[in-house]
Amino acid sequence: MSNHYNMPHLPTAKSPRVTIEVDGQNVEVPGDTNLLEALKAVGIETPHVCYHPYLPVSGNCRQCLVETEGPRGKALIISCFTPVKEGMKISTPRSSERVKNARAAVSEFMLLNHPLDCPICDKAGECTLQENYVEAGKDTSRLFPEVGKNYHGNPDHQFYDTKGQLRGGKRVDIGPRIFLDEERCVQCDRCVRFMRDVAGDEQLQLALRADKTYITTFPGRKLDHEYDLCVTDVCPTGAMTAKYFRFQQRVWMLSRTATISMDDSLGANIWLEHNNGYIWRVMPRCNPEVNRTWISNTSRLAFQQFAKDRLPVGSLDALKKALAAEGKIAFVLGGSATNEDAAALKTLVNKLGARAEVFVGTFAPVGTPDGISKSGDPVANRAGFALFGFTATAEDLAKRASEFKTLVSLSADLWGSDASKAKALEVIPNRISISAKNDATAKKSSTVYGVNHWSEVSGSMVNVNSILQKLNAAPTSPDAELAPLFSVLFALAGEEVTSAAIAFKKAGEFAPKLAKLSFDAIHSTGELLDGDAAV
Amino acid sequence: MQDSMKVCTGNFGKHAQSIEAYKKLGGYSTISKSLFEMSQFEVIDRVQRAGLRGRGGAGFPTGMKWSFVPRNTGKPVYIVVNADEGEGGTYKDHFLLLEDPHRLIEGLIIAGWALGARTAYIYARGEFLPCIESVNKALNEAYAAGYLGENIMGTKFSFDIFVHRGAGAYICGEETALINSLEGQKGQPRLKPPFPAVAGAWASPTCVNNVETIMSLPWIFSHPVEEYTKMGTPRAHGTKVFCVSGDVKRPGLYEAPLGTPLMEMLTSEEYCQGIIGNLKGVIPGGSSCPPLLPEECENATLDYECMASLKTMFGSGAIIVFNDTHNAVDILDVLGHFYSHESCGQCTPCREGTGFAKRVLDSILRGEGHDGDIELLQGISAGFGGTTICPLSISLGGPLNVYTRKYRADFEEYIAKNPNHAEPRLRPTVRLGAYW
Structure with missing residues (x-):
C-alpha cells in the first residue's frame, strides 16, 4: 500500500563499490542498491518475507531488520528499504543481540495467527516462513490455549472447526486457476503488488485492517489474468496455490532442470520440475535480462501437453527413401528447434544441394510484446535461424508451394497453426513430418518420424534480444529410443552426432557468432551475442 | 489565565x-x-x-x-x-x-x-x-x-x-x-x-x-x-490546550502555559479543582502515553522535556486521571482492544502483536491468567520496539511495559484468581482435525 513507486535497485556487475562496516568488519558491497541486496552480494542472507527484487518495496513484514548506527544512536531499520551509503555501520544478528531478538519477535508474530499445518501444506519445503523460522525464529511457543489464535479470513468464509476454533476460509476459489487459503496468508502484500505493478491489472486487495486483514478479490470479480499463476510463486506461504499442482507432489521430491520455454521468442527462463520421469510443474527461473521472475500461464501450463500425442520412432530408411524422391524439397523448421537443429539442417541442405530450401515457423500469428515475459513471436528461435540464413517463412512457402515436390515439417505444426492457410501446401504430394507430436501436420503426412520434445533435448537458442540461451534435457522422455531432431537430421546427412556440444561446434562453422563460444560455457542466464547477427 | x-x-x-x-x-x-x-x-x-x-x-x-x-x-x-x-x-x-x-x-x-x-x-x-x-x-x-x-x-x-x-x-x-x-x-x-x-x-x-x-x-x-x-518554559513557549478527564472534580478543556505543574492543573481552583478519591496514576498525554505514579506527579510539569525525563510523553495534552477504584488490568485491556482494533494491518508486529497482547489481557481478565503472563506481556512489548513503520505498536508497547511494571500488584491479583495459576501451562498440541 505504501509508496508504490519505489522499485528496488538491484546490483549489477557495473555497480560502484562502497565500503560499509558489517559487524565490525569492513566489506565492499555494491553501492547503488539496498542493504538487503548489498549484504546478499557479500554472502550475508537476510530473512525477508514481503521483499521481492522485482516488486516495489512495501516494507511491511519487518523481518529483514538490521541495526544501524546513526547520529541519533543505534536504531533498527529494514534493510530492504535502506539504500547503501559509504561508511555505514551495520549490525546483523551475528554481533547484535537486539537484532536477533527483534527478528525472533517478528518471526513469532508472523507465525502467531498462521495455521501450522505444514504437513498438509503444498508450500512446505519451499516456504519462506519455514526458512525464516529456522534462521531467525524462537524455539518455544508462547501461545497458550487460553490465549488462542486469531485466524485471518473473510467473515463470509470463516467457520468453526471441530474444536470450536474460528478458522479462516480454506480452499477459497478465487479464480479459474488458483485456490486461496485465507488463514495461511501473512498479509505480505506481494500478490497485490504483483497484480498492480507487474501485471498492471489490480485484481487483489487486502481488506479490513489489523488482525482481521485478509486477502481478497474485488466484490464479484475473480482473479483471472494471463500471469495470475505468478502470484503462487511470489506468495511466501501456502495461501495461494495453483489448482493444477495442488497435492500433486511434495516439492522436495522434485528435481529440476534449467531450460528455456520454447513457445515464444523472448525465451523465458524456466525450471522444469520433474519426478519419476514426469514433469509436475514449470517454474520461472530468474533472469534479470529476460523474464525476471515471471512466466505466463501459457508457458507454465504448456508442459501438460508435452507427453501427450507423441509420435513413435519411425524408420530412418523410410525417411531417406522419401527424401530421395524427385523434385524440390521444402524444409519447414518449427520455432522450437534449437541452433543445433538448424546446424544439422544446414548440413543436410548443403548435401542435398540446390533442390532443398528452408522455411521457418508456422502460420501462427505474430503478436506484440507484453513487457513481462512474452515477445509475442511464437517462433522462439527466429533470431537463431537467421544466423544460419534461414529467414524465409511458411507464408513464403505457401505462395510458392507448387514448385515443391516434397515437404518436410521439422517440429512445425503447419496444419495445427492455421489449417486454412496450410491448405495451400496440400499441392505438395510428398509430405514428411519429423516431430515430437502426432499433431495435425503428422496426420497429413505420408511419412512420420518421432523425435524428442524440446523439453527433452539439450541445445541453444537465440532470443529476440540476441541473447544466446541454453536448453538442458529433462529426463522425461517417454521412450528411450527417441533422439533429438538434430541427430536425426545429421543421420540423414550421413553424420553421427548425438551430443549437443558437438552439434553446437558444428553450428559455429555455419554461424561465426557462435564459433567463439563452447556449449558448456554458455551461462545459465545466457550470453549476449554482440553485433547485428541476430535481428 | x-x-x-x-x-x-x-x-x-x-x-x-x-x-x-x-x-x-x-x-x-x-x-x-x-x-x-x-x-x-x-x-x-x-x-x-x-x-x-x-x-x-x-x-x-x-x-x-x-x-x-x-x-x-x-x-x-x-x-x-x-x-x-x-x-x-x-x-x-x-x-x-x-x-x-x-x-x-x-x-x-x-x-x-x-x-x-x-x-x-x-x-x-x-x-x-x-x-x-x-x-x-x-x-x-x-x-x-x-x-x-x-x-x-x-x-x-x-x-x-x-x-x-x-x-x-x-x-x-x-x-x-x-x-x-x-x-x-x-x-x-x-x-x-x-x-x-x-x-x-x-x-x-x-x-x-x-x-x-x-x-x-x-x-x-x-x-x-x-x-x-514569555509564556511557557525556555524550551517550549506558549500555551497548550489540555483535555482533562477521569477522576477530577471538574474535567474539561483548559488552556494553560506550558510548564504548568501537573498537580496545579489537577487541584487548583482555576482548573480541575481537585482529585476524586486516592490518586493512583495520571496518563499525561493521551492513551498511548505510559502513566505516572502519584509520587512522580508531585514534581511533574506539563511540558515536553519534563515528561520525556519521566519516560513518558507529553503527547496531545490529554490528561487522564484515575484513582484507586480502577484496576490497571482493566485500563490496559481497554487500550489493548483499542490499539488492536485500530492497527492498520500493515506491519507484522503491530498487526499480529497488538491482538496477541489483547488476547493475553483478556485471558487474565477472564481469570485464566498464569504466572509468567506479566513477563509475556513485557516480552510482546519488547518485540514492538522500533520495528514498525509508524509508532502505533509502541503506543501499546509503552503502556504494556509500564503498566505491568508500575501496577504489577494489580496483575498479580488478577492472575491469582485462577486457582491453577502456578501450575505449568499446557503446551498447545498441534493436532489438526479434518476441517475441509
Whole structure:
C-alpha cells in the first residue's frame, strides 16, 4: 500500500563499490542498491518475507531488520528499504543481540495467527516462513490455549472447526486457476503488488485492517489474468496455490532442470520440475535480462501437453527413401528447434544441394510484446535461424508451394497453426513430418518420424534480444529410443552426432557468432551475442 | 489565565462561530497588508522565533518543519490540517473546530502565505459532523468576505481551503496515513523517506500540522513575539490546550502555559479543582502515553522535556486521571482492544502483536491468567520496539511495559484468581482435525 513507486535497485556487475562496516568488519558491497541486496552480494542472507527484487518495496513484514548506527544512536531499520551509503555501520544478528531478538519477535508474530499445518501444506519445503523460522525464529511457543489464535479470513468464509476454533476460509476459489487459503496468508502484500505493478491489472486487495486483514478479490470479480499463476510463486506461504499442482507432489521430491520455454521468442527462463520421469510443474527461473521472475500461464501450463500425442520412432530408411524422391524439397523448421537443429539442417541442405530450401515457423500469428515475459513471436528461435540464413517463412512457402515436390515439417505444426492457410501446401504430394507430436501436420503426412520434445533435448537458442540461451534435457522422455531432431537430421546427412556440444561446434562453422563460444560455457542466464547477427 | 492571553481558546463561550462576532473579537486582524508585505521567510522566521512546537503530539518545531518544505520544485505545496483526532482522552480539536472555526481559517491563511501554498485541506475525522458543519459555514463566510479565494485583499495571493471527511481510522492521524487517505487510498502509513515535506500528497511537498498549531498562529502574529515566548518554559513557549478527564472534580478543556505543574492543573481552583478519591496514576498525554505514579506527579510539569525525563510523553495534552477504584488490568485491556482494533494491518508486529497482547489481557481478565503472563506481556512489548513503520505498536508497547511494571500488584491479583495459576501451562498440541 505504501509508496508504490519505489522499485528496488538491484546490483549489477557495473555497480560502484562502497565500503560499509558489517559487524565490525569492513566489506565492499555494491553501492547503488539496498542493504538487503548489498549484504546478499557479500554472502550475508537476510530473512525477508514481503521483499521481492522485482516488486516495489512495501516494507511491511519487518523481518529483514538490521541495526544501524546513526547520529541519533543505534536504531533498527529494514534493510530492504535502506539504500547503501559509504561508511555505514551495520549490525546483523551475528554481533547484535537486539537484532536477533527483534527478528525472533517478528518471526513469532508472523507465525502467531498462521495455521501450522505444514504437513498438509503444498508450500512446505519451499516456504519462506519455514526458512525464516529456522534462521531467525524462537524455539518455544508462547501461545497458550487460553490465549488462542486469531485466524485471518473473510467473515463470509470463516467457520468453526471441530474444536470450536474460528478458522479462516480454506480452499477459497478465487479464480479459474488458483485456490486461496485465507488463514495461511501473512498479509505480505506481494500478490497485490504483483497484480498492480507487474501485471498492471489490480485484481487483489487486502481488506479490513489489523488482525482481521485478509486477502481478497474485488466484490464479484475473480482473479483471472494471463500471469495470475505468478502470484503462487511470489506468495511466501501456502495461501495461494495453483489448482493444477495442488497435492500433486511434495516439492522436495522434485528435481529440476534449467531450460528455456520454447513457445515464444523472448525465451523465458524456466525450471522444469520433474519426478519419476514426469514433469509436475514449470517454474520461472530468474533472469534479470529476460523474464525476471515471471512466466505466463501459457508457458507454465504448456508442459501438460508435452507427453501427450507423441509420435513413435519411425524408420530412418523410410525417411531417406522419401527424401530421395524427385523434385524440390521444402524444409519447414518449427520455432522450437534449437541452433543445433538448424546446424544439422544446414548440413543436410548443403548435401542435398540446390533442390532443398528452408522455411521457418508456422502460420501462427505474430503478436506484440507484453513487457513481462512474452515477445509475442511464437517462433522462439527466429533470431537463431537467421544466423544460419534461414529467414524465409511458411507464408513464403505457401505462395510458392507448387514448385515443391516434397515437404518436410521439422517440429512445425503447419496444419495445427492455421489449417486454412496450410491448405495451400496440400499441392505438395510428398509430405514428411519429423516431430515430437502426432499433431495435425503428422496426420497429413505420408511419412512420420518421432523425435524428442524440446523439453527433452539439450541445445541453444537465440532470443529476440540476441541473447544466446541454453536448453538442458529433462529426463522425461517417454521412450528411450527417441533422439533429438538434430541427430536425426545429421543421420540423414550421413553424420553421427548425438551430443549437443558437438552439434553446437558444428553450428559455429555455419554461424561465426557462435564459433567463439563452447556449449558448456554458455551461462545459465545466457550470453549476449554482440553485433547485428541476430535481428 | 486571562482570556486575552489564551492563544487558542480565547473566544470560547463568546459565540465566535460567525464572522461578524469573530471580527468583533479582533479576528482577521492579522490578514492585512502588513502580513503580505512580509516575505515568506520572515513569516517562517517569526514562527521560529516564537518557538511554536507542533501540538499534535511529537512537539516538533513548526517553523523548522516549514523550512524543510522545498521551494521551486514546480509542484504545488499543500497544507493539510490534521483534525483526525482519535487518541484516547483527547477532545481539544473537536471543541476548537466547533467553537472557533474562523481562527483556524485565519491561521491557515498565514501558513499558506508562509509556505507559498495555493490549497489547504482540513482532514477532519468522519465523526466530527458538527465541527465539519461549523467549519464549512465559516469557510463560506470567509469566501464571501474575501479572505479566501482569488487575490486575497487585492494581493496576488490566492488560497483555497477544502474540508475532507475521514472515515474514522485512528491511524489516519499519522501524517503519511492521512495523506494516503486524502489521496483516496487505504489509510496506511508510508515508508519514509521521502518525508511528506518533500513528497507528500500527490507526490508534492506537503505540510501536515495539527489544528491547535495552526490556531496558535493568529495570536502569535497579532502580538509581539516576546509576549508569546514569555509564556511557557525556555524550551517550549506558549500555551497548550489540555483535555482533562477521569477522576477530577471538574474535567474539561483548559488552556494553560506550558510548564504548568501537573498537580496545579489537577487541584487548583482555576482548573480541575481537585482529585476524586486516592490518586493512583495520571496518563499525561493521551492513551498511548505510559502513566505516572502519584509520587512522580508531585514534581511533574506539563511540558515536553519534563515528561520525556519521566519516560513518558507529553503527547496531545490529554490528561487522564484515575484513582484507586480502577484496576490497571482493566485500563490496559481497554487500550489493548483499542490499539488492536485500530492497527492498520500493515506491519507484522503491530498487526499480529497488538491482538496477541489483547488476547493475553483478556485471558487474565477472564481469570485464566498464569504466572509468567506479566513477563509475556513485557516480552510482546519488547518485540514492538522500533520495528514498525509508524509508532502505533509502541503506543501499546509503552503502556504494556509500564503498566505491568508500575501496577504489577494489580496483575498479580488478577492472575491469582485462577486457582491453577502456578501450575505449568499446557503446551498447545498441534493436532489438526479434518476441517475441509
